[in-house]
Amino acid sequence: MTTGKMELNTPRGLVVFEGPVTDRYIEGLTMNEGLTNFRLPDQQQKALMTITNLPDGMIFLARHKQEIIAYVTFHHPDEFSRWSKHPRVLEMGGIEVSPSWRGCRIGENLLKLAFSHPRVEDFIVITTEYCWHWDMKRTGLDVWAYQKMLTKLFGRVGLQKVTTDDPDILEHPANVLMARTGRNVGKEDILLFEEMRFMGKFGRAVNMS
Numbered sequence: 001m002t003t004g005k006m007e008l009n010t011p012r013g014l015v016v017f018e019g020p021v022t023d024r025y026i027e028g029l030t031m032n033e034g035l036t037n038f039r040l041p042d043q044q045q046k047a048l049m050t051i052t053n054l055p056d057g058m059i060f061l062a063r064h065k066q067e068i069i070a071y072v073t074f075h076h077p078d079e080f081s082r083w084s085k086h087p088r089v090l091e092m093g094g095i096e097v098s099p100s101w102r103g104c105r106i107g108e109n110l111l112k113l114a115f116s117h118p119r120v121e122d123f124i125v126i127t128t129e130y131c132w133h134w135d136m137k138r139t140g141l142d143v144w145a146y147q148k149m150l151t152k153l154f155g156r157v158g159l160q161k162v163t164t165d166d167p168d169i170l171e172h173p174a175n176v177l178m179a180r181t182g183r184n185v186g187k188e189d190i191l192l193f194e195e196m197r198f199m200g201k202f203g204r205a206v207n208m209s
């Protein structure tokens, strides 16, 4: 798979962005101790390694010297979610920048690198933004300001807010589904995605057998 690389000079030093990276590459680096938003850093490192071996799984990371300071993940949607029934949906699972590196445009550049990868053009990339994953404590933002910050950030790489009756999204009014349709996605797959956004309580709108 093609890999991309770029560099950014920040007030804290040179940051290298690269990916998709392999599990062995991730294993050879250390995790910044602040990467605790989703799991403890060593558990998250293992989770990142696992994702690299999933079909269409991709990890892009930002590192300072040999330390991972941020990452973004791509994988097929969880099998229990409605989106997993769509053949061309890829989920951007999580993006995390270590708190001590935030505000240095690392999130933005990491996304730019990831979304410049040709594989992304073959998919409708979605992100299911659940507010219980957001770091409101350390950013000092309330739930609505946080949602605005994320949707603006993700909007920079072409992700747009889309409506849905997915119960997980409806569970909190600040939750949001965003999607970006890649250049190589066919009309039928686009239509199927449109239909799947509203499936009703029993998911009758689409016959997926």
Ligand SMILES: CC(C)(COP(=O)(O)OP(=O)(O)OC[C@H]1O[C@@H](n2cnc3c(N)ncnc32)[C@H](O)[C@@H]1OP(=O)(O)O)[C@@H](O)C(=O)NCCC(=O)NCCS
Pocket: 037, 093, 094, 095, 096, 097, 098, 101, 102, 103, 104, 105, 106, 107, 108, 109, 129, 133, 134, 135, 139, 140, 141, 149, 150, 152, 153
């Ligand atoms: C969301 C997150 C990835 C942003 O990373 P970052 O490297 O700090 O973001 P950047 O420096 O690239 O900034 C991108 C934009 O977000 C804004 N932003 C970032 N943090 C902000 C904050 N605490 N308050 C206000 N705006 C903020 C920046 O001002 C910038 O907007 P601008 O271009 O209009 O100036 C980071 O806060 C994070 O890891 N949060 C915890 C995990 C999370 O919530 N992930 C998303 C859900 S999976």
